[in-house]
Amino acid sequence: MTRSFQTRREFVTTTAAGVGAALAGASTARPLRAAAPYQTGRQIGFAVAGIGNLATNRVLPALRATRLARPTGLITGSPERVMPLATEYGIPPDSIYTYDDMDRMRDDPSIHAVYVVTPNGLHRDHTVNAARAGKHVLCEKPMAVSVTECEEMIAACDEAGVKLAVGYRLQFEAHHLECIRLAREKAFGALTMIEAGFGFRIGDPSQWRLRMDLAGGGPLMDVGIYALQACRYLTGEEPVEVVAFASKTDPVKFAEVEESLVWQMGFPGGCLGSCSTSYNLSGMNRFRAYGPRGWCGLEPAYGYGGIKGHRSDGAPLDFPHMDHFVTQIDDFAQCILEDRQSKVDGMEGLRDMRVIEAIYESARTGQPVGLQS
Template identity: 50%
Template sequence: MASDSTLSRRRLIQAGSAAVTGVALGAAAPARAAGPSRPADTGVVEDGRVTFPNWRGGGDITPPPPPAPMPPGERVGFAVVGLGRLSLEELLPAFAQTRKARVVALVSGSPDKARLVAVQYGIAPDAVYGYDEWERIAKNPAIRAVYVVTPNGLHREHVLAAAAAGKHVLCEKPMANSSAEAREMIAACEAAKVKLMIAYRCQYEPFNREVTRLARSGEFGKPRMIQAFNGQTTGLPEQWRLRKDLAGGGALPDIGLYCLNGVRALLGEEPVSVSARLHSTPGDQKFAEVEESVAFTLTFPSGVIAQCATSYGVHESRRLQVHTERGDIDLRNAFAYRGQRLVVSHPDGKVEARDERVLAQKNQFALEIDHMADCILSDRRPHTPGEEGLQDHVVMEAIYEAARTGAVVTVAPPAGAAAGLDATRGPQPEPAG
């Protein structure tokens, strides 16, 4: 015999079934009053975007506003030049998170691969080009900019071709294989009246920008010493990064450049002298043409000393530490594509405090692409223009010279640079929203 509770549950289920059946058969449902509009829940339209009031209480941080992407037809159209790992694994997916840019064309030396990728990303078959089709690219008005992602030794050729085609250029780092090539690229873009930006993604990434803000704010006193390390293991001996004609060098221009550029961007100063040492494991044919490891020291006008190191022969580690008068700013996974962690150690009364700054993770490739698009739309100089890439080549050449001679090498300031910070950079990018 069923219990009273079992019967009650059974009657409830039967009643619910009857109600559902009634709705399915068109039975009239009780009318609900449409209450007044509630901006707290529906939001309001202001200046072309939807905004909501902060619904969080005082115990939580204010959430960011919802994204406000431009209509696809108004975004800056990019052609991605080169379909290697970086393009396929990071850049093309990043366009899905951009707000002011879209990919409209592909340039590749591998027709089968290019056609497949075009289908995957909805790119028209007639917007797929070979490296020798710059005349056709020039005639495509949908392409306003190109993103050069080919090996370093080909950057000069492709940037010059893009400038001649009248297209703005976002070029991967390192900018070229030498300072002479970098100067030629800058001159070509200036003559063609197109913008040239170097893809220093970390200068757009929120955690790296927060380290710069903290270091320059004086909140924990002035920086005194900086340590930067970027290392990983490298296999596959036939890859282009181990060929000097295509890479220009080994660990230094590929991953050590993040240490060099990161320290320069953090301080806003330019190093006045460098010392360095190179090492490659004897007998390892991977490093027959390029170096395996480099350690270098940069001295800055303010007296800050930066100790930097990079290697192709160690377990992956990427770290940036700023030692100030009253604190230690430690960015872990500093130069990685994702996963940054920022810890600040400082005295707090009689105890040592370690505060982790938790920021919203942003796709740094999308941020840099959108910055380039914004500069094209607003006709302004990029934050990381060609002059920023050129200065890194000048300093890297001094590093190689210091390693070769064993002497401290003086570094000349950027040509024509005005006094003050950030001499080789354009206006700051918009905050990552």
């Protein structure tokens, strides 16, 4: 989720006020039985929560293109506005839900899972409500806006006996997987340093991404998390210490969230990660992993298409483009069908959020922050 969308902002205006009340009711409900097992060859029906640009232009088309999944429901604050979309995807009116009546999905056998594509600050609420309706959950990144919320989401899914995964689409992308292989096999020696950054110039100052209550933070939560992820999966380790610095050149536009942020991380094996993110620049979309005998990297690294690989030895690092949403949805559907955990499960989202909270603490205090290994 890397851009702002009018339809999602309109959704926030009409629905955010009612979510807290809906969750309060759900928190006292009895947990449902575990989801029923699935037969080999069966497709997993997904309801999509949050019908903005990302859902309309990426998620729903991907669901139609997958082998193991299909779109079977919509969850929205404005049911009347999504009727044309429902017709396009063959979704019947009785499989269109609002955020206040997600509990009704427990009686909808066509829906097995929910893909949560709402603003960050609502991920916890919608995930918990979907789990209490007995549905598996694929939640867009960031998983939530705090460690506590991540823990609550994991607990709710565990209690309901449903699976939880986070939308880390690049962990299924061929260029990223090849860089992980090169790093883990020490093709250029043991990693000594990783440089990673992702940023863009954000537009409309009234959008939800600039509101702390809905975004949970600025570019770190939105796109900087890709750089953090790259460092974690290239090393295969968790950082033990972070130090960060945030700055603003436009304190009016960025009154609630950071404008730009840089941070460094130390890893147990000795590798250092140097990362940056911003909502007020263009052209930052890369990572490079260095060892004593060379490097590999991607630039562009994180977009929906056009990823390009580079190696210091000139060897090719090129793969055909695959729709990232198709590959991640098919993987989650297969996890459901085979009753196994996703490699990007709730714990993966929680690990990112622990580091993100440490980064914000360091930026606020000006001091390094240690993390438990």
